Amino acid sequence: MKRMKHIYILLSVLLTGLNAMAQLPPVFNDQPNRVADKESRVRVYLTPQRVLWQSDTTGKLVTSAKNLLLPGIGQAELVNSHMTVLKNNGTNQSSILLDYGKELHGGIQLVTGMMPREGGVKVRIRFGESASEAMANVDTVTGATNDHAVRDFVIEIARGGMMEYGNTGFRFVRIDLVDPNTELFLKEARAILIYRDIPYVGSFKSSDERLNKIWATGAYTVHLNMQQYLWDGIKRDRLVWIGDMHPEVMTVNSVFGYNEVVPKSLDLVKGETPLPDWMNGISSYSMWWVMIQRDWYYYHGNLDYLKQQKPYLVGLLNQMISKIKGNEENLDGWRFLDWPTYSNKPAIHAGLQAMMVMALTNGAELCKVLNDTETAKKCLDAVAKLRQSVPDAAGNKEAAALLAMAGLMPAEKANKEVIAVDGTKGFSTFYGYYMLQAKAKAGDYQGAVDNIRDYWGAMLDLGATAFWEDFDLDWMKNAARIDELVPPGKVDVHARYGNFSYTKLRHSLSHGWSSGPTSWLTEHVLGVQVMAPGCKVIKITPHLADLKFVEGTFPTPYGAVKIKHTKLANGTIKTDIQAPKEVKVIR
Structure with missing residues (x-):
């Protein structure tokens, strides 16, 4: 026994x-x-970088606030040395706002001194991705929320102890002493960063520091969202949205190489979505699952994993084929591309038509690898039908980008007549990636690089250290930075803007779907395209636009490929490549 x-x-x-x-x-x-x-993650403790605000500057209610900027050890002591003291009298409440310098995922560690009052002391903790969010109340006015992750709460802390609280996305923390006629002796208030301790195998460095910072910010945004699963956001939308994952997965491929968080997340959604349901209730998201599987296989070459997907993949492809009426898609479920197209039904139809072409083409490719020639033929026959109908993009950049990527609309026409019109007006952080891909297909590399500088770079100009759930260049007008308290007469970008599920302070300021420029710059400027499963063959074709040089690394299952392109005086490009012997490089 x-x-x-x-x-x-x-x-x-x-x-x-x-x-x-x-x-x-x-x-x-x-x-x-x-x-x-x-546990696949680690914890790191970070000291605040500055005291951004305190309720009292006279020294009567808040004293020695800068002591919290001293390096901590996470241990309480009997002697009250280097304490920050918050005092409440009968009428005034003491508070302090700390800035940790960068968007983080995790919580806060509080170490207290030997306070005169025995028993607990109540404090209120507010986390914020912007300074204004950390200063706001949870209400129906500002949009501040405790949805998905509690970021505003009151707790009781003991004297002479170390306590840890919170699990959310933040950069700022406000601490308020709650009860009247009490004192808080605070020795340390360190942030707890929870993340996967993995190397950045991929890299990107060019003659334009703005592009370099954008590439790194996109990589960091996805890294923060690589938690137990691959999330959409670290504050809100701590969920696996499979369509939103596609830009994230491409960033993982370009920066980290293989990581188990991707198949783990793909399998989670597959397991909770028995056919004929659509993943996340959205037909296009099931199609993104197919396309992610294709890209994941090409970058990593894991045939055993692909074989595990075969029963579901074949069933899903047949289900998609059954949703064709005549030569047009007739998908049910939530017909959704991206929030900006939410009410534009003609654009949604055009986008779904294009996605059906791409997903079934990818599906046929995977079925051939899996020796299922029957399903592969069904998919290709369905694609041939769908190509007979080309819906109008309805002036929508999302739809035009997808039509161009699917080959239903000439990329040059889509770019000139729709995508390039008015610069980045109509861009979104999610589908902006596909607009960049369509521009590359049209050969407009300079236009795409300029769009990246203008659109994603503007978030950096407002103090972002991770890319946001949504953004519009119109928000820049008279805007205050998110890392400062809003001056009189300036616009609080975080508290004013946002639509649909991301109104005002509910808006996520670290959203993985916004990382598109990272993989795009690696693919098109550094010039790396995967031509055979497992990166056994890669093609390197740089497009430097107005850059003088670009260099970087690209992860493969066999090690990193090192690449450097230098533009010579005559306009030609000198290229140096070092690749593992298992990787064939073509140019």
Whole structure:
């Protein structure tokens, strides 16, 4: 019986795919139903960079606030040295606002001194992705919310202790002493950064520091969202939205190479979406799942993983084919591309028609790899039907981009007549990536580089350290930076703007779907295109636009490829490449 119990434990570990039971203390070995979920993330403690605001500057209610900027050790002590003291009298409340210098995911660690009052002291903690969010109340006016992650709460802290609170996305933290006639002795208030400790294998450096910073910011935005699963946002939308994942996955491919968070997230959504349901309730998102599978296979070449997808993939492709009426898509479910097209039904139809062409083409390619020639032929026959109908883009940049990518509309025409009109007006942080892809297909690399500088660069100009859920260049008019308290007469961008699910302070300021320029710059400026599964063949064709040079690295399953392009005086480009021997490079 004892042997059977050990066999049961072993099987349960294998079946759950969690090889972590050995990490449990021996006392748990007789509990076969307990599942150990091995943590894939680490915790780092960060000291505040500045005290942005304090309720009292006279020294009576808030004293020695800058002590919180001293390096901490996370340990309470009996001696009250280097304390920040917050005092409340009968009428005034003391508060302090801390800036940690960069968007983070995690919480806060508070270390207290030996306060005169025994028992707990109540404090209110408010996390904010902007300074104004950390200063706001949860209400129906400003849009501040505790949705998905509680970022505004009151807790009781003990004297002479170390306590940790919160799990959200933030850069700023406001601490208020709540009860009247109390004192808070605060030794440390360090941020807890929770993240995957993984190397940035990919890199990008050019003669334009603005582009370099944009590339790095997109990479960091996705890195923050690589938590237990690949999330959409670290404050709000801490969910796996499979369509939104596509730009994120392309960034993962270009920066980190293989990471288990991607297949783990793909499988999560597949597991919770039995056919004939659509992933996340959205027909286009199931199509994005197919396209992510194709890209993931090409970048990493994991045939065993692809084989695991075959039953669901084939069923989904047949379901998509059944939603063709005549030679047009007739998809049900939530007919959605991106929020800006929400009410534009003709644009949605055009986009879905293009997505059907792309997804079924990708599906046919995968089915050939899986030796399912019957389903591959069905997909290609369906694509041939769909190509007989080319809906109008209705003047919509999202739809025009998808039509160009699918080859239903000449890319030069889509760019000239729709996408390039009025610069980045009509861009979105999500579909901006596909507009850049369509511009590349049209050969308008200079226009795309300029769009990246203008649109994504403007967020940096407002103090962003991660890219946002949405953005419009019109928001720049008289705008205050998000890393400062809003001066009189200036516009609070975070509290004023936003639509649909991202109104006002509910708006996420670290959203993975906004990282498109990172992979785009790697693919088109550094010039790396994957031509065979597992990066066994890559093509390098740089497009420097107005840059003098660009250099960087690109992750493959065999190691990084090192690339440098230099524009010579006569306009030609000198290229140096170092690649692993397993990777064939063509030019």
